Amino acid sequence: xxxxxxxxxxxxxxxxxxxxxxxxxxxxxxxxxxxxxxxxxxxxxxxxxxxxxxxxxxxxxxxxxxxxxxxxxxxxxxxxxxxxxxxxxxxxxxxxxxxxxxxxxxxxxxxxxxxxxxxxxxxxxxxxxxxxxxxxxxxxxxxxxxxxxxxxxxxxxxxxxxxxxxxxxxxxxxxxxxxxxxxxxxxxxxxxxxxxxxxxxxxxxxxxxxxxxxxxxxxxxxxxxxxxxxxxxxxxxxxxxxxxxxxxxxxxxxxxxxxxxxxxxxxxxxxxxxxxxxxxxxxxxxxxxxxxxxxxxxxxxxxxxxxxxxxxxxxxxxxxxxxxxxxxxxxxxxxxxxxxxxxxxxxxxxxxxxxxxxxxxxxxxxxxxxxxxxxxxxxxxxxxxxxxxxxxxxxxxxxxxxxxxxxxxxxxxxxxxxxxxxxxxxxxxxxxxxxxxxxxxxxxxxxxxxxxxxxxxxxxxxxxxxxxxxxxxxxxxxxxxxxxxxxxxxxxxxxxxxxxxxxxxxxxxxxxxxxxxxxxxxxxxxxxxxxxxxxxxxxxxxxxxxxxxxxxxxxxxxxx
Amino acid sequence: xxxxxxxxxxxxxxxxxxxxxxxxxxxxxxxxxxxxxxxxxxxxxxxxxxxxxxxxxxxxxxxxxxxxxxxxxxxxxxxxxxxxxxxxxxxxxxxxxxxxxxxxxxxxxxxxxxxxxxxxxxxxxxxxxxxxxxxxxxxxxxxxxxxxxxx
Numbered sequence: 001x002x003x004x005x006x007x008x009x010x011x012x013x014x015x016x017x018x019x020x021x022x023x024x025x026x027x028x029x030x031x032x033x034x035x036x037x038x039x040x041x042x043x044x045x046x047x048x049x050x051x052x053x054x055x056x057x058x059x060x061x062x063x064x065x066x067x068x069x070x071x072x073x074x075x076x077x078x079x080x081x082x083x084x085x086x087x088x089x090x091x092x093x094x095x096x097x098x099x100x101x102x103x104x105x106x107x108x109x110x111x112x113x114x115x116x117x118x119x120x121x122x123x124x125x126x127x128x129x130x131x132x133x134x135x136x137x138x139x140x141x142x143x144x145x146x147x148x149x150x151x152x153x154x155x156x157x158x159x160x161x162x163x164x165x166x167x168x169x170x171x172x173x174x175x176x177x178x179x180x181x182x183x184x185x186x187x188x189x190x191x192x193x194x195x196x197x198x199x200x201x202x203x204x205x206x207x208x209x210x211x212x213x214x215x216x217x218x219x220x221x222x223x224x225x226x227x228x229x230x231x232x233x234x235x236x237x238x239x240x241x242x243x244x245x246x247x248x249x250x251x252x253x254x255x256x257x258x259x260x261x262x263x264x265x266x267x268x269x270x271x272x273x274x275x276x277x278x279x280x281x282x283x284x285x286x287x288x289x290x291x292x293x294x295x296x297x298x299x300x301x302x303x304x305x306x307x308x309x310x311x312x313x314x315x316x317x318x319x320x321x322x323x324x325x326x327x328x329x330x331x332x333x334x335x336x337x338x339x340x341x342x343x344x345x346x347x348x349x350x351x352x353x354x355x356x357x358x359x360x361x362x363x364x365x366x367x368x369x370x371x372x373x374x375x376x377x378x379x380x381x382x383x384x385x386x387x388x389x390x391x392x393x394x395x396x397x398x399x400x401x402x403x404x405x406x407x408x409x410x411x412x413x414x415x416x417x418x419x420x421x422x423x424x425x426x427x428x429x430x431x432x433x434x435x436x437x438x439x440x441x442x443x444x445x446x447x448x449x450x451x452x453x454x455x456x457x458x459x460x461x462x463x464x465x466x467x468x469x470x471x472x473x474x475x476x477x478x479x480x481x482x483x484x485x486x487x488x489x490x491x492x493x494x495x496x497x498x499x500x501x502x503x504x505x506x507x508x509x510x511x512x513x514x515x516x517x518x519x520x521x522x523x524x525x526x527x528x529x530x531x532x533x534x535x536x537x538x539x540x541x542x543x544x545x546x547x548x549x550x551x552x553x554x555x556x557x558x559x560x
Numbered sequence: 561x562x563x564x565x566x567x568x569x570x571x572x573x574x575x576x577x578x579x580x581x582x583x584x585x586x587x588x589x590x591x592x593x594x595x596x597x598x599x600x601x602x603x604x605x606x607x608x609x610x611x612x613x614x615x616x617x618x619x620x621x622x623x624x625x626x627x628x629x630x631x632x633x634x635x636x637x638x639x640x641x642x643x644x645x646x647x648x649x650x651x652x653x654x655x656x657x658x659x660x661x662x663x664x665x666x667x668x669x670x671x672x673x674x675x676x677x678x679x680x681x682x683x684x685x686x687x688x689x690x691x692x693x694x695x696x697x698x699x700x701x702x703x704x705x706x707x708x709x710x711x
Contacts, residue, residue, distance in 0.1 A: 008632065008661030011644060011653035085674045131645035133671020133693070160668055161701070164647075173648055178701040183670060184708070211703050229704065250705040433708040 015127055024116045024125040027101040028149040028168040033196050036150070037264055046100045046519040049146050049191040050403070054327040055261035057405035058479040059520045063527035065482030068560060069496040069505040075528055075559040076122030078107075078115070082553050086111045087134050087159060091141035094534025094553060097191065097476070097517035099149055105521075106168070107532060107555060108144040108191075112158050116171060119530075120523040122557065126171040130158045137185045137434055139207035140538030145258065145401075145517070146191030148199060150219060155199055157188035163201060163217060177222040179203070179215060185434045186210050191259045195269065195300050198225055202256025206274040206320070209251030209437035212292075214260075214271050216303060226303035230254035230273045230291045237305075238290035248285040251431050253277035254292040258322040258401050263334065266351060268297040268306060270325040270336060278431075279318040279395070280382045280424045281439025288313040293321045295338060297353060307353035311340045316381035317367050317424070318395035318442075324403045325350075326413070330458055337458060339404055339415050341397025344370050345460050359460025362398035362419050363450070367391040382426040382440050394422030394444045396472075396541040403517055405479035407499055412455045412463060414485045414499075418472030419450035420543065446545045453477060453487045453495070455502060464502035466495070474542050475514035478529070486529055488514025490546050494531055494556070512552020515542075530557045577613040577686055584686025589618025596623055607633040608640055608655070608677075608687070615675075615689035624695040625669030634659045640687065641679040652678075669693030 015022065031047055039045075040052040043060040050057050064072065086092060092110040099106045105119040112130030117123065132142075136159055147156040153174060154166045161180030164173055179201060180186030185208025192199045198216040206212060212230035217223065231252035232238040242249045253276045260271040276285055276292040293312040296305050312319040319341040326337045327350060336350035343365040347356040355374045368378040382389045396418060404415040422444040431437055451472035455463045471490050478486040483499040490513040496506040513535030520529045532555045539547035573580045575588040594604035602623065607616045613636075622628060634640055634655035644651040646665040653661045655677075667673060670693050677687040696702075 003658060005633065005660035006656055006658055008634070008653055008655050008659040010661060011630075011632070011642065011651035011663030013649035014643060014652040015649050017652065084676070127649070129649050131647050131650075131665075131667055131673060133668070133673055135672040160671060161697075162668060171648075176647070178668070178697050181697045181702050183696060183710075184703055186703070211705055213703075224700070233704075247706075250708065431709065433710045435711055 020124050020126060022126045023170050024104050024168065026152060026169050027104045028154065029152040031101065031150045033194065036194055044522040045102065046098070046521050047149060049097055049148070049193060049259045050261065050324065051519065053262040053264065055324045056326055056328070056408070057403055057476065058407055060481045061520055061522060061527050062480065062482035064480065064484060064529065064560060066484055066498050066505060069484050071560050072496065072506050072558045075557045078117055078122050078124065078555040080109050080113065080115070080553040082551065085134050086142060087132055087136045088138045088142040091536050091538065092551065093141050093143050093515045093536025094532040095143040095145050095516050095537065096532050097146040098519050098530045098532065098555065099147060100519065100521035101149055103523045105530065106147050106149060106154050108147050108156050110142040110144060114147060114154065114156055114166065114171070119521060119528065128166055128171040130162065130164065132159045136160045136182055136187060137205070137208060138187050139205065140541065141536055143189050143537060145189055148192040148194045150194045155192045157190060157192060157201055159187055159189070161186050161188045163192070163222065165222060175222040177217065183434055184208065184210050190257050193259050193262065194219065195262055200260065200269060202271065204255050204257040206253035206255040206277055207279065207436055207438060208434060209253065209277040209431050210255065211250060211252055212254035212256060212273060214256045214298065214303065228298060228303035228305065230256060230296065232290065241288040241290040243286050251277050251437065252285065252289060252292065256322065258324065261325050261327050262300065263327055263350060267300055269300045270350065271296050271298060272322040272325060274320040274322050275318045276315055278437045278439030280316055281426055281428055282314055282316045289315065293319055295321065295325050295336070309348055309353045309355065311338070311346060312342050313376055316378065317391060319397060323399065323401050326404065326406050328406060328408060328458065337413060339399045341393065341399065342367070343393050343398035345456060347458060357460060361415055361454065361456060362393060362417055364392035364419055364421065382424040385426050385428060388423050388425045390421055390423045392421040393418065394420045394541070395442060396420065396444065396538065400474060400542055402474060402515065403476035405477045405485065407479040410500060411457050412499065414477040414479055415454050415456060416473035416475060416477055416487065417452045417454050418474065418542070420472050421445045421448070444541055444544050449543060449545065453485065453497060453502070466497050466502040466504065472543050476517035478518045478520060480520060486518050488518065488531055488533070490514065490535065490543055508558070510556055512554070513546065513549060526559055528557050528559045530555060575614065577611065582685070584614045586688055587618060587690065589614050590616050591619040591621065592617035593621040594623065594628060601627040601629060603629045605631040605633065606689070608636045610636050614686040619690045619692055622667070622669065622691065622693045625667060625693050628665045628667065630663040630665060632661050632663060639679060640677040640682055642675065643678045644675045645673040667691065667693050669695050
């Protein structure tokens, strides 16, 4: 006799077994290009990755100020969960910058998560979970840096190189595009940027010998508008900086994995590009290797490279230049500042890429010298097979991807500085798609570390320094008109520093290290500061002495 | 040293409850391939046999990314559950003794996904299995470069 099965029904969204309302106010409906152009003026919100197109990470809010910052308290905590097997389990991190629109917060996590939260109470309104394969190739962690919002939607990339558009009121997917080849080692971690009726994204995977690219997608349909490769093909401009008879360009790297900045008057998108591949074995890619380790200024309508500036020609130290290109003005001139992994601060004329000046911003630099007028002289690099070479800064750089902020009132950049060396021993390997393609054995110093939040004026003069206790900085800073700079440390302290002196005004131990970008906003007239807290990432490169510290997965919001 | 002829015997020792170790060792069970329908969607059945604490197949292969219609059967004399990956949210189904249900999954490819039973006493045991999406990314998502050598 056959027993009938009990009907178990149909599987349903796991989120139904929760108290989530699965809905949020339609706050992103009115966000468009015109509104993002004036993002800083609506300081109650943080509607684009850097808070504004210029990358300053500076808010006009001043309710929390240098006088009362000592009274900051936890307003609410959102606890995300990390369960089961995920890709890069040991390196997942909470790297995002939360966006806030009229009382609703949108924040991304590792492994395909995006949460919509009530920005006043922390209540989770809805969530989206993209399914991420456990075997996806990630260098160097399971992370995501943030989302974009416009026209009733929320946009994010996923670790397995997908771009998704979600309904901002309920988290349901509207469209999805595959934007990279996971078999080739491509992934995605960048926060998309809305410009006009497009989304700009870039690829990750430079450690696997991919060919970097920057893409524009239609906001409404996901249709691709343009793609610009950051490594030229033979015959294209810049191809003369690669071996003429080789295959090196096909695997050249130069990935754009951190959001760029944008000047609407010049119609230029400033994209930082990553290291060439293989990272440390330059003999297989003779030449300057354009456009790796560069800023490329793209015509945002066509993707055409209008000008470029290369910060580390023929890189042999893994000195990506993906981090922010901060746009500012001085003496009537349109300028761009960039703090590079190679330890130098560059200021360029952003209309044409002309160098203004170069200044070191970290104490220990011995890989080479760059003069104030930009002449580069390499001194120490992995050269002979099997011969160790120690150099400063190590491959995580004097400043990793985490962002500086800029207070225009004081003409001060607040820079998260890392002062850590490393040893690379050249070990040549043949290229195979999807395999790490470093060309070296690399060990980052476990001890002898230093770091600080350092304030530099736009000429490169250091004005103050808040030293960490034998620890590099590994999180973005946030500047506010309240004369406060916020910064989180690897050991978990969230600091409020005086913007003019660096004096510590307040700190809170968050229970996990910081590797994210805080933002600030108001709801009902009250200012909040939000910081994702979840230690992780490429810790063996950034601060290997803290790679056993353990993870966190919380978003903590402070107010008076 | 293991010789080829011993492999099936050794796998049998690893692939069940209270054999070589407490639970079945990951990835040591049976393998099956989903069926592709005319419309491109795929279908397959996963099942918990009696007193085995495993999913059959332990590895389910999909020919490509897309939509998978799963039939899920609990032939065990215990209550289990199933939490499956899918774009949007994980898919959950409770599986009382001798029950049958279904799930619709949307998965990208290529890539390897894991699922299991989140019911009490099940996690960490043999009730963890894989869905492996084969194939390539769409042609338009590939890099503009000549075909490269692969491992």
